[in-house]
């Protein structure tokens with residue numbers, strides 16, 4: 001297994017909400033923190049809403065929280081999240097105009113059955129989609145990056161008004177060798193190229 005830095009090495013592991021959207025974020029949390037709109041929402045589970053900065057230049061949207069995320073109440077804080085952070089920090093070096101990002105998932109509650117983590121199903125994603133839309137409106141990104149096929153099926157140029165690009169999900173990169181793999185390198189190159197293509201839009205956003 002590759003060396004993956006622990007989260008304390010990253011300042012961005014938490015959520016920073018800028019003053020101008022504090023009220024909107026308060027109401028967003030009020031609406032979704034105790035949501036029971038779909039069967040994934042149980043009293044025992046966290047509503048894993050977001051981490052990063054709001055507003056932000058770039059939004060990453062994955063699929064669903066896992067075990068670590070459910071415990072910490074923050075998305076992408078397990079091994080996949082650590083790989084994503086390494087990727088982000090590397091791309092930032094190549095794209096110094098990019099400073100802020102926020103992260104969420106298609107669903108805010110961990111899908112599971114017993115100890116098995118399952119993929120969220122269409123009804124769950126559909127019930128949670130107003131939350132994702134609200135979140136994107138709050139973040140006001142220049143671009144949207146989807147992680148994995150499911151996220152790219154739901155958020156793409158046909159469904160959202162922002163430029164978007166699909167990347168491999170970090171868990172898929174971990175399965176084929178992590179940081180040493182060709183998949184990691186190609187994902188790094190794809191994200192760098194996409195950000196550079198939208199440099200003016202990103203630079204003019206918070």
Ligand code: SF4
Nearest residue numbers: 035038041108109128
């Ligand atoms: S996954 Fe989304 S829609 Fe379903 S209960 Fe959780 S917050 Fe509500």
